[in-house]
Amino acid sequence: MTLLMIADAVTVTFKLNSEFQEEESESDIIWFLILASCGYYNVVWISLGFVEAVRLEEKAVHWSWSPRRPAWLMANREVVAVGLISTGVRAPRPLFRWEDAQPTDGEREVWNQISAVLQDSESMLADLQAYKGAGQEIRDAIQNPNDIQLQEKAWNSVCPLVVRLKRFYEFSLRLEKALQSLLESLTCPPYTPTQHLEREQALAKEFAEILHFTLRFDELKMRNPAIQNDFSYYRRTISRNRINNMHLDIENEVNNEMANRMSLFYAEATPMLKTLSNATTHFVSENKTLPIENTTDCLSTMASVCKVMLETPEYRSRFTSEETLMFCMRVMVGVIILYDHVHPVGAFSKTSKIDMKGCIKVLKEQPPDSVEGLLNALRFTTKHLNDESTSKQIRAMLQ
Template identity: 65%
Template sequence: MCVQAISNPRSEDDQEKAWQAVCPLVNQLRNYYEFSIALEAVVVDLLSVLCSDEMTSRQHLEMQQSLFKQFAEILDFTLKFDDLKMTNPAIQNDFSYYRRTLSRMRMAGGDDIDKDLDVNNDMANRMSLFYAHATPMLRMLSDNTTKFVSQNKDLPVENTTDCLSTMACICRVMIENPNYRSKFSSEETVLFCLRVMVGAIILYDHVHPVGAFAKSSGINIKSSIKVLRDEHPGKVEGLLNALR
């Protein structure tokens, strides 16, 4: 996801070149937006199984490791995507330029111009609402986790919070315990665990009645933050900001 900043084109030739340059980049943004919609259904399906009332969270983890891994990979992707989005202001600049240009084109040529575009006015409006959030993927994930809890009244909220706190705890222990960490094959594995830990904490904070930062929380926030701060600042600053 690398969107280049577009300067302010003045001549018609410059405007055409800028439009041709920005269209493929906006198409990439559309792909990510549509991927977020696909993730919504996947997240609900995963939570339905991982937070069911048939077993405890640890029993789920032992019996359904592959599903937990899938959920962890979604959390990892979410945190990586949002960090890139926050550190690349050109994304919003390019998309704003695209919408301004599209608006001028529709004023000059009518609504029919939409038929020839991969990202028409309606799609651009929906994408704008998505990318307006500082962390759009995390917002989608937290909203759907909260929706899952509210729509499953027969399922104790503790099932979901226990699932999330268990994931966060396991990731933290794997990083802070030298016996586990020595088995990691690369630094990326450490960052994977950190992103999953932070993602699980944030989701827990959204659905738990008192949040993740209360003393009665099932997550050891102090130890979790210490694990983050013990890493190289340049690698975890985005994760600390997400917790803030």
């Protein structure tokens, strides 16, 4: 077996000795354990079917092999990334089964709650995609302030749109509660985050679906300036009518407090991501007895697995459609952003458990039009990108 290390990154080339390949059957696996220096240390187990990477804090470089999975390592270390490599003996199996994950009895209660929220997600996206705005009516009303007919036409055009915007905002509150329920389930003792993700595949899938919806919603919102323009016109008109002591029927549905909260929501470039980021931060701050690593390791594991699924040709070839590919990329970006908001030093630090260079590289290998929204989310929604600790190379990759 050979181990190749290049610069600060760890690049490992594995060649199993022929005698091991001849002696070992598919069911009789030899585990090779390699500790490679890279700030923290990566432990890599190689079997005839797969590779698992483990983050360590010890500083030592050596390698050894054992005829079975080292139990002491599993008992004392947390798996933070899983890279699956086929050796031709056994087909690799990804950690996440997006398409066929079914809830177990233990997951079903939370799964049903989240499913009730997610069943409305497609209609929300369809409504947002069909949102055309009242730009022309508003311009006509502003240019002709004394024309009562044009004022009424603009107002009658804007009011149903504001009701639709309220529905989007209220859905964000439902997503916020759903995310907190998922985080409780996927981070609680006694299991590690990785064990949770492996045991509770249906909940992991729902977490992924929330992130998938969130990135899609924000991409559509960023491309639609009519939303901000319509709501600004609505606020100005309401304020003007209050000065004139007039009460409009729509205020019964969108009162001043609701309008203020909606205004803050839509002022964000990516309002749904901002909502989920705040929800994740709130979850960590409210659960002080829960180690923050339970949350950050859950997020970093999901990011790492998504990256592996995207950069490994064998997995890419299994994606049934372009939308499945986009699903995986949106989930990866979503968990990166949540990690960056929750982790004290963020996702871009050298000590981060997310390979940010690798994740950005995977995105940049896609057609620019399909990933520009995701790259913008990393540019403008993350918290630590512009920190001094962020490498110049990563900043340059996102310019």
